[in-house]
Amino acid sequence: MTAGLEIAGLRVAYDSIRGPVVAVDGVDFTVGHERVALVGESGSGKSTVGRAILRLLPPSAHIAADRMTFDGIDLLGCDERRMRRVRGGRIGMILQDPRHALNPVMTVGRQIVESYRAHGGIGGTEARRRALDMLAAVHIRDPERVFAAYPHQLSGGMGQRAMIAMVLAAGPDLLIADEPTSALDVTVRHSVLAILDELVIAHGMGLLIITHDLNLVATFCDRALVMRAGRIVEALPASGLAEAHHPYTRALFAAAPTL
Amino acid sequence: MIRVEDLSVAFRAGGRVVPAVRGVSFAVPKGAAFGLVGESGSGKTTVLRTIAGLIDDWDGRIEVDGVPMGAKRDRAARRQLQMVFQDPYGSLHPRHTVARTLAAPLRLHGVGERDRRIDAALADVGLDRRFRYRYPNQLSGGQRQRVAIARALILEPAIVLLDEPTSALDVSVQAEVLDLLDRLRRERALTYILVSHDLGVVVRLCETMAVMRNGEVVETATASAFRKGAVATDYARGLIESSRGYRRETRMAEVAEAGIRTT
Ligand SMILES: Nc1ncnc2c1ncn2[C@@H]1O[C@H](COP(=O)(O)OP(=O)(O)OP(=O)(O)O)[C@@H](O)[C@H]1O
Numbered sequence A: 001m002t003a004g005l006e007i008a009g010l011r012v013a014y015d016s017i018r019g020p021v022v023a024v025d026g027v028d029f030t031v032g033h034e035r036v037a038l039v040g041e042s043g044s045g046k047s048t049v050g051r052a053i054l055r056l057l058p059p060s061a062h063i064a065a066d067r068m069t070f071d072g073i074d075l076l077g078c079d080e081r082r083m084r085r086v087r088g089g090r091i092g093m094i095l096q097d098p099r100h101a102l103n104p105v106m107t108v109g110r111q112i113v114e115s116y117r118a119h120g121g122i123g124g125t126e127a128r129r130r131a132l133d134m135l136a137a138v139h140i141r142d143p144e145r146v147f148a149a150y151p152h153q154l155s156g157g158m159g160q161r162a163m164i165a166m167v168l169a170a171g172p173d174l175l176i177a178d179e180p181t182s183a184l185d186v187t188v189r190h191s192v193l194a195i196l197d198e199l200v201i202a203h204g205m206g207l208l209i210i211t212h213d214l215n216l217v218a219t220f221c222d223r224a225l226v227m228r229a230g231r232i233v234e235a236l237p238a239s240g241l242a243e244a245h246h247p248y249t250r251a252l253f254a255a256a257p258t259l
Numbered sequence B: 001m002i003r004v005e006d007l008s009v010a011f012r013a014g015g016r017v018v019p020a021v022r023g024v025s026f027a028v029p030k031g032a033a034f035g036l037v038g039e040s041g042s043g044k045t046t047v048l049r050t051i052a053g054l055i056d057d058w059d060g061r062i063e064v065d066g067v068p069m070g071a072k073r074d075r076a077a078r079r080q081l082q083m084v085f086q087d088p089y090g091s092l093h094p095r096h097t098v099a100r101t102l103a104a105p106l107r108l109h110g111v112g113e114r115d116r117r118i119d120a121a122l123a124d125v126g127l128d129r130r131f132r133y134r135y136p137n138q139l140s141g142g143q144r145q146r147v148a149i150a151r152a153l154i155l156e157p158a159i160v161l162l163d164e165p166t167s168a169l170d171v172s173v174q175a176e177v178l179d180l181l182d183r184l185r186r187e188r189a190l191t192y193i194l195v196s197h198d199l200g201v202v203v204r205l206c207e208t209m210a211v212m213r214n215g216e217v218v219e220t221a222t223a224s225a226f227r228k229g230a231v232a233t234d235y236a237r238g239l240i241e242s243s244r245g246y247r248r249e250t251r252m253a254e255v256a257e258a259g260i261r262t263t
């Protein structure tokens, strides 16, 4: 049995009235106890890869792979019951549109508490205490208020942090984070990254982070996978991104406005 | 010209009052681009929504082209002010195709040549005709964001309020969008207020910017002062410093101190 995420020959096509849209066209990679960045132009298939791992794609999507396993579990072949235990518990996912992903009719606090209770096996009082601690840890100014709030009463970045708190509450072994900090100011962003960092370093969590933020990739991640039109065109150490060879990778980051 | 004076906005939620914006003032001359940056949750979106007339309960004074807010604005005046929302998913109708979403404002304001305008608006944000027939859930995050930008610009407004308009875009598409915004401003003297967490984007587009924290503007500075790091507050200095990248050692010490627990 091998540890971590192993993907080989992943393909995803969406049905559409104008014929199939091939979004992922044969992708191979692994994620161990490390921080891996998935980067690439808008529409290149990054979110589709992230969601395919947890089979969170719409019915119009067709997934195929030669191999897609996590710690030996066959993610493509296992039944829905097994998959439900993997989702949230073993593998957590932060979706690209967090406020859309949170339950709109349930308070933020209840959503985090349920995540703690379902996966941590702890009682209500303890779960509540931890939920408030987690909101404070992601630099929510007034945790009590946000605990009692509904998602539409939060700012964009507060919703993103509520989503992160909920997913981390389940203590995942692998976290797939799709643009997890795009709505955060840089100061809060780094505090949130530090929490993820700690989980990787001290708890051996694996992290697959989808992002457009070159700075984040270069200073936070170990490796970077570069996608274009459904394929990985280059894989390189994150710190070497500035010296990337592939012309696409170079072009992708050349236009970043700097301070 | 947009003038905001002593603006305060409070929300009522669960029997509590949430002071979201507290005494904010700034002025944006016609044809200028003004940046709003700062802490997540500090009230930036609320300021934009109030200027756009989407929030009823507020205190202070807002003037758009000499007309005080609160006075009835006619259809022509409303057309002049458009907003790109922070959350494109939430702002696009889930059951309308891209073409229908873009046609709706044109129809509402009786603008002709709709087909041509829709194609041009999509091409401007790097999307080809194929995307006309897609629904929002059939688009990537960045494609949705570009549809939202196209919708705001299709009516050729005079003022555009941009709330994190490029947060889901790769830097090359982002550069195209920023070039487009620059060009429109030169050609038609558009006025922008831009909210973004990316200081590089803000100094690229704006001459002046305000830094918000906890409902207040803590500092207003020029983009060139920001570039040089010549800012007055520790908070703004911290933002500039953090923009350089993640610092593992400093941050790990912070986490150890806070004693964060997951399960
Ligand atoms: N349900 C769907 N039906 C048809 N096409 C789809 C559907 N969902 C996504 N696509 C298309 O598949 C491609 C990949 O989408 P995906 O969301 O994976 O891109 P992405 O790399 O995450 O982009 P972004 O950085 O903009 O979020 C895009 O061209 C998109 O338009």
Ligand SMILES: Nc1ncnc2c1ncn2[C@@H]1O[C@H](COP(=O)(O)OP(=O)(O)OP(=O)(O)O)[C@@H](O)[C@H]1O
Residues within 6 Å of the ligand: A152, A153, A154, A155, A156, A157, A158, A183, A184, A185, B011, B012, B013, B018, B019, B020, B039, B040, B041, B042, B043, B044, B045, B046, B047, B086
């Ligand atoms: N409808 C609402 N009901 C209650 N509180 C709200 C509502 N909308 C916003 N707030 C609160 O107002 C404050 C400011 O929110 P706002 O969305 O303006 O912040 P922001 O600066 O745009 O943050 P971000 O950068 O995270 O998007 C937040 O504390 C938020 O929880």
Ligand SMILES: [Mg+2]
Residues within 6 Å of the ligand: A046, A047, A048, A096, A178, B140, B141, B142
């Ligand atoms: Mg995406």
Ligand SMILES: [Mg+2]
Residues within 6 Å of the ligand: A155, A156, A157, B044, B045, B046, B086, B163
């Ligand atoms: Mg906002």
